Amino acid sequence: MRNPIKIDNNYIGEDFSPYIIAEMSGNHNGDIDRAKELIKQAKQAGASAVKMQTYTADTMTIDCDKDDFQIKGGLWDGKNLYQLYEWAHTPWNWHQVLFSYANDLGITLFSSPFDETAVDFLESLNAPAYKIASFELVDHPLIAKVAKTKKPIILSTGMATYDEIAEAIKVAKNNGNEELIVLHCISGYPTPIAESNLSTITKLKKDFGVQVGLSDHTLGTTASVAATVLGATVIEKHFTLKRADGGPDAAFSLEPNELQQLCNTTKDAWLSLGQANYELKKAETPNLQFRRSVYVVEDIKKGDTFNEKNIRRIRPGFGLQPKYYNELLGSTATKNISKGTPMRWDLCTKKT
Structure with missing residues (x-):
């Protein structure tokens, strides 16, 4: 049994119902009032936390139209990387306002930093935890910087090889941090459910001895419920107010009623596991x-x-x-x- 991890007032572990993270990403669509409403709706739906992303276009890439920087196909076809991140980023001057708002509502807010300046900035706001995004799992200096905060780290594994996952975990531990949760993830937007490969969850638990969860980019909630049965202690899902409103991640995001369903069904799935025994049950x-x-x-x-x-x-x-x-x-x-x-x-x- 892996030791529970605490983020704010929530314990995360096999003895607790799944920790549900509503990923706001860029679904605020550049409107701070919409960002606040996302936090409010996530709280009302029963989510454990809301997650942001802390970067600017300039901390992610350079403004360049060379072929390397062009996005071809998929949801963001036709944009270059700088244009995507300029569109999707959460302004840094919103962060303090949103952290305070979440605190007043009684829901945890934390973020994914994408470079060291973002870590320093989030530390100034006393962020309670950090998420390393799948695309940054190979950025060992960033992982080392986050690990040294001694706060819980959630590592997402989309696109990563077995060795890359092992290396990222080693970097975190070598920098004094054992408070690790590894999220199985397929970085497809959306991910076909047949490519979810949820059996990886049990292998990650066995091979690395850490808590394991799911960053779920499939449509709907089936994969998240199945992951809970396999022992996922954290479920992360992108979240929007209304898919029809558009936004960088809207097409594969849950709406508020769906997020509530996710919270309820994953908890029920966890409750259904119980303990292995043959004693007569009260209902029987x-x-x-x-x-x-x-x-x-x-x-x-x-x-x-x-x-x-x-x-x-x-x-x-x-x-x-x-x-x-x-x-x-x-x-x-x-x-x-x-x-x-x-x-x-x-x-x-x-x-x-």
Whole structure:
């Protein structure tokens, strides 16, 4: 059993219902009031946290139209990288306002930093945790910088090889941080559910001995529920107010009612796991009476022999268990017994 990790007032681990992160990303569409509404709706839906992304176009790339910087195909076709990040970024002067707003609402807000200046900035705001995005998993200096904050780190593994995941975890640990959660992730936007490969969750847990979750880019919530059953302790999903409003990630984001469904169904999936045991459950107790047992089905006089005609294995279950039926056959009645009497040992003499 891996040790629980605490972010703000929430414990994350196998003994707790899944930690649900609503990823705002650029779905605020450049409107701080919309960003606030996203935080509010995430809280109302039951999410554990909202996550932002902390970068500027200039900290991500350079403004260049050479072919290397062009996006071809997919949701962002036709833009260059600088244009995408200029469109999608969350202005840094919003951060303090949004952190305070989330705190007032009672929901955790944290972010993915994309360079060291972003880490310093988020530290000034006392961010409670950090997420390393899939595309930055190979940026070891950034991971080292985040690790040294000693705050929980969530590492997303989209596109990463086994060795790259192992290296990222090693960098974090070598810089003094064991508070790690690794998210299985497929960096397809959206990801076809047939390519989810959720079995990777159990392998990550086994191979690296860390808590494992899912950064889910599939449509709907099926993959997240299945991941919970496989032991995912964290589920991250992109979130918007309304897909029809558009936005950088709107096409594969959940709306508020869907986020609420995600929170409810993953919790139910976690509750359904319970513990492996064969004890009688409370919900089963009333139905014990409807099991089969041995009953007298004809009036019997003292001294009569029990046979296949006068005793049967029938419902309800107040008599001796059916496994004793053959032992009862051929024994004799110790008293007069009326039809419909449940069999007891005191009603018969054992065969010699």
